[in-house]
Amino acid sequence: MSIKIANDKKKWFLETKNTAYVIGVDEDKNLQHLYWGEKLPYIGDYPSALLQQEFPFDNFEQIIREELSPL
Numbered sequence: 001m002s003i004k005i006a007n008d009k010k011k012w013f014l015e016t017k018n019t020a021y022v023i024g025v026d027e028d029k030n031l032q033h034l035y036w037g038e039k040l041p042y043i044g045d046y047p048s049a050l051l052q053q054e055f056p057f058d059n060f061e062q063i064i065r066e067e068l069s070p071l
Contacts, residue, residue, distance in 0.1 A: 006043065013046070015039055024049040 004013040011024040011034070022035040026049040035046050 004043065010049065011043075011046070013043065020046070022046045026050065 002013075002015050004015065005011070006013075006024075011022060014021045016039070018039055019037065020035060020039045022033075024032055024034045026032055030049075032049050034049060040046060
């Protein structure tokens with residue numbers, strides 16, 4: 001197992017023979033899970049940290065209001 005740190009020191013890579021786990025820090029200094037899965041050939045192939053407004057579950061325009069029936 002190896003541990004690598006990106007040159008900008010905002011990404012950490014934990015790699016085994018076949019798998020990788022990557023964590024990173026966004027611009028607001030929040031720690032984020034970035035990748036877990038098959039080991040990729042190059043460090044640049046792994047995703048970067050997302051800005052908070054880029055999280056898919058925070059897109060309020062796509063949320064459908066749930067209809068509730070009266071009791």
